[in-house]
Amino acid sequence: MKRSALFATALVLLAxxxxxTFSRAETGKKPSTPPEGIHKIKHVVxxxxxxxxxxxxxxxxxxxxxxxxxxxxxDPEHGGCVRPYHDSSDLxxxxxxxxxxxxxxxxxxxxxxxxxxxxxxxRGCKDPNNPVCSNPRAGIDVMGYHDGREIPNYWRxxxxxxxxxxxxxxxxxxxxxxxxxxxxxxxxxxxVKGEPMSCENALEKPAPTPDMRVNKTHTAPDxxxxxxxxxxxxxxxxxxxxxxxxxxxxxxxxxxxxxxVRQGARTPGIWNPLPYFDxxxxxxxxxxxxxxxxxxxxxxxxxxxxxxxxxxxGSVSEHxxxxxxxxxxxxxxxxxxxxxxxxxxxxxxxxxxxxxxGFYDHVVPPKVDENGYGLRVPGIVISPYAKRGFIDHQxxxxxxxxxxxxxxxxxxxxxxxxxxxxxDPRPDVREDVPILGDLVKDFDFSQDPRRPLVLNAHPxxx
Numbered sequence: 001m002k003r004s005a006l007f008a009t010a011l012v013l014l015a016x017x018x019x020x021t022f023s024r025a026e027t028g029k030k031p032s033t034p035p036e037g038i039h040k041i042k043h044v045v046x047x048x049x050x051x052x053x054x055x056x057x058x059x060x061x062x063x064x065x066x067x068x069x070x071x072x073x074x075d076p077e078h079g080g081c082v083r084p085y086h087d088s089s090d091l092x093x094x095x096x097x098x099x100x101x102x103x104x105x106x107x108x109x110x111x112x113x114x115x116x117x118x119x120x121x122x123r124g125c126k127d128p129n130n131p132v133c134s135n136p137r138a139g140i141d142v143m144g145y146h147d148g149r150e151i152p153n154y155w156r157x158x159x160x161x162x163x164x165x166x167x168x169x170x171x172x173x174x175x176x177x178x179x180x181x182x183x184x185x186x187x188x189x190x191x192v193k194g195e196p197m198s199c200e201n202a203l204e205k206p207a208p209t210p211d212m213r214v215n216k217t218h219t220a221p222d223x224x225x226x227x228x229x230x231x232x233x234x235x236x237x238x239x240x241x242x243x244x245x246x247x248x249x250x251x252x253x254x255x256x257x258x259x260x261v262r263q264g265a266r267t268p269g270i271w272n273p274l275p276y277f278d279x280x281x282x283x284x285x286x287x288x289x290x291x292x293x294x295x296x297x298x299x300x301x302x303x304x305x306x307x308x309x310x311x312x313x314g315s316v317s318e319h320x321x322x323x324x325x326x327x328x329x330x331x332x333x334x335x336x337x338x339x340x341x342x343x344x345x346x347x348x349x350x351x352x353x354x355x356x357x358g359f360y361d362h363v364v365p366p367k368v369d370e371n372g373y374g375l376r377v378p379g380i381v382i383s384p385y386a387k388r389g390f391i392d393h394q395x396x397x398x399x400x401x402x403x404x405x406x407x408x409x410x411x412x413x414x415x416x417x418x419x420x421x422x423x424d425p426r427p428d429v430r431e432d433v434p435i436l437g438d439l440v441k442d443f444d445f446s447q448d449p450r451r452p453l454v455l456n457a458h459p460x461x462x
């Protein structure tokens with residue numbers, strides 16, 4: 001079927017309710033009008049780190065929905081069970097974190113599969129140089145948690161700004177789907193090049209990138225569905241996706257440890273999926289995917305785009321076996337640069353970790369559709385207009401970032417096949433799911449802009 005005919009068919013199906021699970025009452029509703037103060041935010045910066053659950057970083061943070069006192073997770077390899085414990089290690093193994101692992105970890109709401117899955121992930125591991133094999137706590141350190149002794153800067157940001165204790169990964173799966181949701185609200189695979197209506201839902205295995213294949217000569221994937229940059233371009237809103245050149249932080253097979261894969265602004269991959277989107281290419285915006293040095297320069301010069309996404313390299317990503325301290329130093333340097341720059345007074349920083357990494361969390365994720373939500377991850381809002389010392393208990397996911405961006409810069413436009421002018425068969429409009437909270441509630445736009453909080457990027461690791 002030709003593209004024009006397929007689009008016509010799509011429009012008819014959408015109008016008739018014949019595609020996906022759209023409910024106009026739930027996902028086609030007119031978005032509420034955000035407060036006028038939201039437009040004081042002229043720069044949104046999303047800093048996405050890797051593989052930590054909420055309980056593993058903030059499970060003992062005062063006032064947060066933290067680790068219950070009576071938790072003990074079964075240990076099938078050694079018998080008995082493992083209680084959450086304070087872990088002062090700078091390096092951990094974590095656990096496997098694909099969609100099946102999420103299902104077993106959650107275990108129908110019992111939240112007791114974490115040790116079992118981590119131990120199962122070690123079987124067949126023969127390499128003595130593999131950090132998972134050499135780590136004596138492998139299979140158990142998924143129950144460890146950090147606090148202000150190991151991550152003092154993260155705890156200081158949470159204390160002085162906003163900590164979100166019900167931020168869920170948008171998908172119950174691993175990094176590539178999470179990053180696809182971050183920029184497009186969907187993870188899919190497409191059978192017809194350039195045709196959005198040929199795309200099908202793919203929670204675990206979206207169209208594979210060459211770095212995910214043994215044979216690297218295969219054709220690059222085609223992400224034909226509609227992403228947020230399409231709406232930003234349509235509304236003349238600037239954006240940048242910034243890549244820290246080095247190694248890719250996650251594994252293509254959902255394993256805990258993998259061979260290093262080179263990444264850069266010109267190297268599409270698991271953490272840099274935008275070059276594979278048709279819209280980015282068709283809109284002539286491949287150059288918006290840049291080196292992280294360009295972000296640092298823009299932050300210093302006061303030339304930030306309206307929307308920025310930041311992608312780390314493996315060594316500072318906090319993905320095991322990356323060091324927690326290295327990730328905290330990297331993030332602190334980014335935030336310090338923003339706070340020292342001329343755009344600080346009009347910036348909102350959204351800091352999160354893309355998936356739970358196999359680490360324990362006690363909160364059962366809400367189910368919004370066949371894709372998620374996934375397990376809980378840490379979320380922090382840092383801004384001169386952020387509330388001070390506020391813990392946000394709303395149900396959130398990365399979809400809330402897209403919703404805030406759309407409300408601030410796009411007049412409430414959504415990635416909605418009925419209205420965005422580029423229909424695809426996504427199962428729902430994630431930004432308008434009724435359970436999703438509103439990030440506007442993390443701000444007080446009536447307050448004077450808060451002064452920067454510049455922290456030591458190398459705090460003592462205790």
